[in-house]
Amino acid sequence: MITAEAVEATEFPEMSQQFMVRSVPKIVINDDASFEGALPEGMFLDQVFEAVGG
Amino acid sequence: MIQDDDRQAIRDRFQALTGPITLVTFTQAVDPPPHTQETIDVMDELAELSDQLSVKAYDFQEDRDAVEKYHVDRIPAIILEGAEDYGVRYYGFPGGYEFGALIEDIVNVSQGDSGLSDQTKERLATLSKPVHLRVFSTPT
Numbered sequence: 664m665i666t667a668e669a670v671e672a673t674e675f676p677e678m679s680q681q682f683m684v685r686s687v688p689k690i691v692i693n694d695d696a697s698f699e700g701a702l703p704e705g706m707f708l709d710q711v712f713e714a715v716g717g
Numbered sequence: 718m719i720q721d722d723d724r725q726a727i728r729d730r731f732q733a734l735t736g737p738i739t740l741v742t743f744t745q746a747v748d749p750p751p752h753t754q755e756t757i758d759v760m761d762e763l764a765e766l767s768d769q770l771s772v773k774a775y776d777f778q779e780d781r782d783a784v785e786k787y788h789v790d791r792i793p794a795i796i797l798e799g800a801e802d803y804g805v806r807y808y809g810f811p812g813g814y815e816f817g818a819l820i821e822d823i824v825n826v827s828q829g830d831s832g833l834s835d836q837t838k839e840r841l842a843t844l845s846k847p848v849h850l851r852v853f854s855t856p857t
Contacts, residue, residue, distance in 0.1 A: 665841070667850040669818065671809025674752060675791060684853045691851040704837055715846050 718755065719762045727820060731767035734827040738770055741796040743789045745777040752810040756793040759811070769827055795819075799826040813856040
């Protein structure tokens with residue numbers, strides 16, 4: 664149900680541009696929602712649920 | 718490529734590995750992008766630090782069946798495959814802060830446990846649709 668990839672931004676500049684990576688870490692959820700910075704587990708989860716709409 | 722001090726620390730950490738795990742790598746021999754060889758070298762060095770770890774190296778251009786199987790669209794790519802493919806991927810050289818994350822992911826995949834809290838697991842069990850996370854980082 665959940666897959667995850669770590670992307671080294673400088674090695675994939677086009678992709679980083681596509682997802683508008685300006686600071687890291689940047690987390691993109693389902694190629695749609697995103698947030699920047701490391702979050703505690705619970706708040707990370709809140710972002711995920713907000714992105715998928717429940 | 719891994720320093721001696723780090724090597725010992727990783728060896729100690731890998732005592733926690735409870736099941737076999739394969740570092741499945743994708744690179745290419747012809748016109749390889751930067752950092753592909755370093756990525757392979759580090760994976761080989763990691764595999765020396767635990768009997769539970771092995772490396773399976775594929776060529777992105779040649780091994781198209783494997784490319785399809787693992788849904789790889791960029792290289793260098795590393796897939797952490799334990800008892801099953803849990804969908805954990807690293808793209809690019811896993812240096813700097815990512816290296817520590819990779820070590821911990823190896824432990825988690827080997828144990829077949831995400832390491833997330835019970836509360837988080839309970840909430841995730843209610844997810845209504847698939848989630849794909851892309852985490853962008855830089856080596857520094």
